Amino acid sequence: MAKRGVILMNLGSPDSTSVKDLRKYLNEFLMDERVIDKPLWLRTLLVRGIIVPFRAPKSAEAYKTIWWKEGSPLVVLTEQLKKAVQSKMSETVEVAMRYGNPNPTQAYENLLKQNPDLEEVVLVPLYPHYAMSSYETAVEYMKEVYAKKKYTFALKSVPPFYNHPAYINALAENMRPYLQEDFDQLLFSYHGIPERHVQKTDPTGKHCLQVENCCFKSCEAHKTCYRHQVTMTSELVAKKLGLKKDKWQQSYQSRLGRDPWLQPNTQVRLPQLPKEGVKKLMIVCPSFVSDCLETLEEIAIRGKEDYLKSGGEKYTYIPCMNTSELWVDTVVQLINEVA
Ligand SMILES: C=CC1=C(C)c2cc3[nH]c(cc4nc(cc5[nH]c(cc1n2)c(C)c5CCC(=O)O)C(CCC(=O)O)=C4C)c(C)c3C=C
Ligand SMILES: [Fe+2]
Numbered sequence: 646m647a648k649r650g651v652i653l654m655n656l657g658s659p660d661s662t663s664v665k666d667l668r669k670y671l672n673e674f675l676m677d678e679r680v681i682d683k684p685l686w687l688r689t690l691l692v693r694g695i696i697v698p699f700r701a702p703k704s705a706e707a708y709k710t711i712w713w714k715e716g717s718p719l720v721v722l723t724e725q726l727k728k729a730v731q732s733k734m735s736e737t738v739e740v741a742m743r744y745g746n747p748n749p750t751q752a753y754e755n756l757l758k759q760n761p762d763l764e765e766v767v768l769v770p771l772y773p774h775y776a777m778s779s780y781e782t783a784v785e786y787m788k789e790v791y792a793k794k795k796y797t798f799a800l801k802s803v804p805p806f807y808n809h810p811a812y813i814n815a816l817a818e819n820m821r822p823y824l825q826e827d828f829d830q831l832l833f834s835y836h837g838i839p840e841r842h843v844q845k846t847d848p849t850g851k852h853c854l855q856v857e858n859c860c861f862k863s864c865e866a867h868k869t870c871y872r873h874q875v876t877m878t879s880e881l882v883a884k885k886l887g888l889k890k891d892k893w894q895q896s897y898q899s900r901l902g903r904d905p906w907l908q909p910n911t912q913v914r915l916p917q918l919p920k921e922g923v924k925k926l927m928i929v930c931p932s933f934v935s936d937c938l939e940t941l942e943e944i945a946i947r948g949k950e951d952y953l954k955s956g957g958e959k960y961t962y963i964p965c966m967n968t969s970e971l972w973v974d975t976v977v978q979l980i981n982e983v984a
């Protein structure tokens with residue numbers, strides 16, 4: 646019996662598209678202090694008093710446009726990834742979501758049920774890039790539950806893999822067939838985060854967004870810098886695909902609230918691009934390894950409408966890696982590299 650167990654962790658979805666389930670999900674998600682990093686009283690007022698009451702009905706409608714009969718695409722695709730990874734390893738593999746279900750306690754308990762002599766759990770946060778609102782909260786929450794339950798097995802985490810050759814290769818090969826078609830520009834659209842979060846995760850306190858061209862100047866801050874990491878992903882994938890610098894650009898999507906977020910914003914760029922002569926656009930979302938609301942609704946549906954309405958002629962959304970063979974092999978490799 647393998648002494649190791651594996652937990653694949655993603656963000657999570659509401660249990661259904663009802664406004665009630667949306668309220669529950671958004672409250673849990675946005676009350677996370679690593680997502681809305683305001684003092685508790687202000688966060689409570691903002692989230693419970695303003696954001697959730699207004700957002701829940703709108704989000705419910707958005708989820709309805711992409712929901713599958715098996716459930717949320719993000720959850721279904723993560724379960725499919727689990728099965729594919731499981732078929733390539735002897736260790737038991739479970740799924741945990743940071744918000745909603747299946748929750749971390751269920752995942753740990755399932756592993757223990759399968760193997761009461763469990764010695765080690767390898768956590769795979771399904772985020773290529775470090776952000777306090779994604780990778781960090783996933784790992785810290787799993788550690789919190791682990792400590793509360795007083796588990797005796799060891800807990801190890803796969804680090805952000807934004808520049809790992811296997812991830813870059815899997816992503817590039819997932820994109821390559823789409824790029825055989827004629828296109829003017831490829832847009833790498835990453836989930837955005839507030840600029841303040843980039844500065845908060847800078848351990849030097851003086852590099853990120855403070856030094857000119859900070860993402861390209863060697864610094865220990867890059868270990869936890871979201872902007873550096875996504876930029877390196879774009880650079881490495883473009884290089885692997887032989888794309889010249891004038892053939893691609895980068896932007897940030899899914900902005901929430903009024904604080905300054907990383908720029909440029911995808912929703913702003915899409916209607917501008919046709920006016921700049923970009924009539925045929927390819928768009929890919931490498932911060933997501935599985936398709937979800939933010940790719941299927943925001944980019945593949947809404948983004949396409951905005952772009953075509955503004956004079957764009959052809960818009961191709963490149964799906965996430967989901968269960969592509971190279972990606973499944975990459976996950977197995979990442980797990981085995983955690984010594
Ligand atoms: C890829 C990593 C992600 C980061 C970084 C991230 C930051 C972040 N997100 C919000 C607010 C929302 N995000 C929502 C959905 C959502 N976000 C991610 C990933 C990251 N978020 C995923 C995979 C999803 C999709 C979930 C699904 O069920 O498919 C939502 C909910 C939907 C909506 O109402 O739009 C919100 C809200 C903030 C504020 C933030 C950084 C501070
Ligand atoms: Fe998000």
Ligand SMILES: [Fe+2]
Nearest residue numbers: 853859870873
């Ligand atoms: Fe940085």
